[in-house]
Amino acid sequence: MLSINELSKEPIISTQIPVIDLHLFLVGDRVAKELIANQIASALQEMGCFYLKNHDINVTLITQAFTQAKYFFALPLEDKKQVALTEKCHRGYIPMGMSSILSEQFYFGREMKAEELDKLDHPFHQPNQWLQNQPEFREVMLQFFIACHASTLKVLEGLAIALKLPESYFTELHSEQNHAMGLHHYPDTSQLPQAQIRLGEHTDGNTITYVFQHEVEGLEICTKAGERVPVPLIPDTVVVMAGEVLQRWTNDKVYATKHQVAIPSASQDIKPRYSFAFFASPNNDAEIACPDSCLETNETPKYPPILTSEFYIQRNNNNTSILTYSKN
Numbered sequence: 001m002l003s004i005n006e007l008s009k010e011p012i013i014s015t016q017i018p019v020i021d022l023h024l025f026l027v028g029d030r031v032a033k034e035l036i037a038n039q040i041a042s043a044l045q046e047m048g049c050f051y052l053k054n055h056d057i058n059v060t061l062i063t064q065a066f067t068q069a070k071y072f073f074a075l076p077l078e079d080k081k082q083v084a085l086t087e088k089c090h091r092g093y094i095p096m097g098m099s100s101i102l103s104e105q106f107y108f109g110r111e112m113k114a115e116e117l118d119k120l121d122h123p124f125h126q127p128n129q130w131l132q133n134q135p136e137f138r139e140v141m142l143q144f145f146i147a148c149h150a151s152t153l154k155v156l157e158g159l160a161i162a163l164k165l166p167e168s169y170f171t172e173l174h175s176e177q178n179h180a181m182g183l184h185h186y187p188d189t190s191q192l193p194q195a196q197i198r199l200g201e202h203t204d205g206n207t208i209t210y211v212f213q214h215e216v217e218g219l220e221i222c223t224k225a226g227e228r229v230p231v232p233l234i235p236d237t238v239v240v241m242a243g244e245v246l247q248r249w250t251n252d253k254v255y256a257t258k259h260q261v262a263i264p265s266a267s268q269d270i271k272p273r274y275s276f277a278f279f280a281s282p283n284n285d286a287e288i289a290c291p292d293s294c295l296e297t298n299e300t301p302k303y304p305p306i307l308t309s310e311f312y313i314q315r316n317n318n319n320t321s322i323l324t325y326s327k328n
Contacts, residue, residue: 015051015229015230015231015232015234016047016229017043017047017049017050017051017221017229017231017239018039018042018043018047018050018051019050019051019053019234019237020036020039020040020043020050020051020052020053021036021053021054022036022052022053022054022055022056022151022154022155023053023054024036025037025154025158026054026056026154033158033161034161034162036158037157037158037159037160037161037162038162040155040158040159040162041158041159041162041163042162044159044242044246044254044255045253045254045255046224046255047221047223047255047257048221048224048241048242048254048255048256048257049221049231049239049240049241049242049257049259050239050240051234051237051238051239051240052151052155052210052237052238052239052240053234053236053237055151055237055238056147056150056151056154057144057147057148057151057238058147059236061140061143061144061147062144062212064140064144065140065141065144065212065276066212066214066274066276068136068137068140068141069106069183069185069274069276070185070274071137072106072131072134072137072183073104073106073183073185073274075131077095079131080093080095080104080106080131081093081095082131083106083129083130083131084129085107085129088126089126089127089129090107090124090126091107091108091109091124091126091127091128091129092106092107092108092128092129093105093106093129094106094107096187102186102187103184103185103186103187103273104184104185104187105182105183105184105185106182106183107124107180107181107182107183108128108129108130108141108145108180108181109124109128109145109177109178109179109180109181110142110145110177110179111127111128111142112125112126112127112128124180125284141181141183144181144276145177145179145181145278146177148179148181148210148278148280149174149177149179149280151210151238152174152179152207152208152210152278152280153171153174155208155240156170156171156174156207156208156280157170157171163250163291163293163294164293165291165293169291170207173282173283173286174207174280174281174282174283174286175283176283176284178281178282178283178284178308179206179278179279179280179281180206180278180279180281181276181277181278181279182276182277182279183274183276184273184274184275184276184277185272185273185274186216186218186261186272186273186274186275187272188270188271188272201222201258201259201260202258202259202260203243203244203256203257203258203259204241204243204244204256204257204277204279205243205244205245205311205312205315206243206244206245206279206280206281207242207243207245207246207249207280207281207282208240208241208242208243208246208280209240209241209242209243209277209278209279209280210238210239210240210276210277210278210280211231211238211239211240211241211275211276211277212238212239212275212276212277212278213231213233213239213275214273214274214275215233215271215273215274216270216271216272216273216274217230217231217232217233218261218262218263218273219231219239219259219260219261219275220259220260220261220262221241221257221258221259222257222258222259222260224255231259241257241259242254242255242256242257243256243279244256244315245281245282245288245308245311248288248290248303248306248311249288249289249290249294250290250294251290251294251295251299251301251302251303252302253294261273261275281308282308283308284307284308284309285307285308285309286307286308287305287306287307288303288305288306288307288308288311289301289305289306290302290303
């Protein structure tokens, strides 16, 4: 338990985004788990977003991951291009200027076995690309990936409890670790064109996203009412956001959060910004179908059942969200 002196040192940060403590869910009894589960469901339904503290991801591991990411992005461009993302393989490095995003990026997923590669024709269903002379980068990132997977399963378990579903309803359908991790490096403002947006407004196409911010702010969400809300840094928390898969799964009960990365207007000279996004996604053969508990009396599902792999094919073909969410 923290002392009064220790509590007084903790920063007080004002935000309308809920802060949820997962500790009771991890160690408490059924009543405690239901309490936290209902907080998770309420936050995802009302804001589509919340801060998660005591998420059980080792703080030292998070620090190591940011250290390794900074080291990787500081490498010469020619070195990083050795593992460049291609049209056929969406795992690897994306240089600055290769997209409308004012950052350089690196994407990876779980390590795949050779016999898995022919099961699905999808650019992300490919082997990870790692620089051979950076074994520590690979090791730390894969440990971080596994830790994020384990933590997101707890959040999904809580959501299932709140929706009156079996606890394992969502977790069993995320067992294959069909996730993606994106590392972002936004350069300082001296290297940027005259712009106020580093990453344009969008929704994520997966189930839930963990966003790890580091030192420099900029993340903003858009509420159902269309209000832009900054997401300030709160130490030792991760930002959890709902994606399109979860909104569809719950018949629009959950709000897939629109978000962007802006350059804070109060700062003329912004330091480089680093952030991580862990995109938790269902198994490729999981059926995304609205359960009865997400339907009101006489309400019917808005979306037909669809396999995860089919959902992503449709989304990629449309190059946009395929949801019909209304603010009303």
